[in-house]
Amino acid sequence: MSQRVKILDGGMGRELARIGAPFRQPEWSALALYEAPERVRDVHNSYIAAGAETITTNSYAVVPFHIGEERFANDGARLAALAGQLAREAADSADIITPVRVAGSLPPALGSYRPDLFNEQQAQAIHRVLVAAQTPYVDLWLGETISSIAEAESIHAVLAGQPQPLWLSFTLQDEPELYDAVSTLRSGESVGAAVSRAIELGVENVLFNCSHPEVMSSAVKQAAAVREQLGADIGIGVYANAFDHGSNSGGANEGLSALRKDTHPEGYLNWAQEWVAAGATLVGGCCGIGPEHIGRLAAALK
Numbered sequence: 455m456s457q458r459v460k461i462l463d464g465g466m467g468r469e470l471a472r473i474g475a476p477f478r479q480p481e482w483s484a485l486a487l488y489e490a491p492e493r494v495r496d497v498h499n500s501y502i503a504a505g506a507e508t509i510t511t512n513s514y515a516v517v518p519f520h521i522g523e524e525r526f527a528n529d530g531a532r533l534a535a536l537a538g539q540l541a542r543e544a545a546d547s548a549d550i551i552t553p554v555r556v557a558g559s560l561p562p563a564l565g566s567y568r569p570d571l572f573n574e575q576q577a578q579a580i581h582r583v584l585v586a587a588q589t590p591y592v593d594l595w596l597g598e599t600i601s602s603i604a605e606a607e608s609i610h611a612v613l614a615g616q617p618q619p620l621w622l623s624f625t626l627q628d629e630p631e632l633y634d635a636v637s638t639l640r641s642g643e644s645v646g647a648a649v650s651r652a653i654e655l656g657v658e659n660v661l662f663n664c665s666h667p668e669v670m671s672s673a674v675k676q677a678a679a680v681r682e683q684l685g686a687d688i689g690i691g692v693y694a695n696a697f698d699h700g701s702n703s704g705g706a707n708e709g710l711s712a713l714r715k716d717t718h719p720e721g722y723l724n725w726a727q728e729w730v731a732a733g734a735t736l737v738g739g740c741c742g743i744g745p746e747h748i749g750r751l752a753a754a755l756k
Contacts, residue, residue, distance in 0.1 A: 459735060459736070459755040460691075460735060461505050461507050461736075461737060461748060462507070462748075463498075463502075463748060464693070464740070464745065465695070465740050465744065467483040467514075468741055470483055470486050473493060474493075475496075475497075476489040476493075480520050482520050483514060484515035486512070487512060488529075495543065501748055503745070504746070504748040505749055505752025506738065507555065508554065508738075509544065509554060509556060510541070510556075510557045510558075510559050510598075511534075511537040511540075511557065511558050511588060511592065513534045513537040513560075513584055513588060516530055516584065517530075517580055519563075530580075530584075532587075534584045535588065537588065538587065538588035538589075542591040555594060556592045556594075557593070557596040558588040558592035559584075559596055560585070560596065560597045560598065561599060562598075562600070562605065563576065563577035564576060564580075567625065569601035569639075572601070572604060577605070593618060594618045594620070595616065595619070595621065596623060597620065598623050599625045600622060600623060602639060602640070602641035602643060603641070603651050610657075620655070620656070620658060623693070624645070624648050624660075624663075625664045627640055633668040636672055636676070637672040644676075645672075645673045649676065649680040649681070650684065653684055659689035659691055659735075660688055660690055661691035662677075662693075663694070663740045664740045664741060666697065667694040670725070670728075671732045673692075674732040674733050675733065677690045690733055691736030692726070693739050693743070694725065694739065695739075695741040695743070697712070697714065717742065719749070720750065722751075726751055737751055
C-alpha cells in the first residue's frame, strides 16, 4: 500500500454505558449530553489515548428518532453544538504530535437501517440543524450508516458550500446467509454503484460501517475495484459493529443488541487485517468496539 493505515475511533454509545454514563433508550448516546457531558469528553479522550487519529462527534442520536420531535426542536442545535465542542476540546488538548481530526457525525435522520423511511425533505431539515451547530468545531463531515444512494446524495446536498471535506459511510446487508455473497447496501443497491456515485460527489473517503465484520471484505474489494477503474484518489475505510448474529432484526429502539464474543480486540484485528489486505486505508470500530480494540489496531496497523 502506498499510504499507511489511518486509525479511527470506536463506538460511543456502548462505551458510555460501559463506563457508567447515563444511557438508555430511546435517547441512546444523546442522554449523556443532557446529563453528563463530561463523560462524552472522557470517551473521546480514551480513543485518542488508544491511538485514534480521527474522532467523531457524539451527535448520532441527536435526531427526533431518538430524542423526540419536541426536544429536537428545543434542544437539537444546542446538543449538536455541545457534541462538536466536546470533540474539539478533546482533539485540541491531545498531547500528540499529529493533530487529531474531528468528524461531524451526520446520522440517518429518520432511523438506522431503514431506507424505506427516508424522506429527503425531512432528512435535510434535520441535517441542516446538525450542520449549522457543528460547523465551528469540525474538520470534516461524516455521513454515517447510510442505507441508500439517495441518503448519500441528500447529505451531499445539505453540505453544499461547506469547506470541510466529506466522508460517506454505507451500511450493508449482513444476515449470516449473506456472508459469502457480494455485499450490497441495505437498500439492495450495489456497493459499486454507491462508490461510483460517492466519487462523482467528490468525497474524500468512502467507508462501510455498522455491519458485521464478515461482509466488509467484499465491500472493500468492490470499492477498490471502482477506485482503480475510475482512477479516483479516495481512501476506503471500515468500522464494523460487534452485534451478535441476527440482533439487527428489531427496531433501533426496541432493545439493546447483544454483543458477540469473537469480536475481542485480537479477533477484531484479524478482520481488520483482511480489510487492509483488500484495500482499506482507514480502520476503526462501530457499536461495541471500544478503546481496547482501537489500541490493538493502532499498535498493529498504524
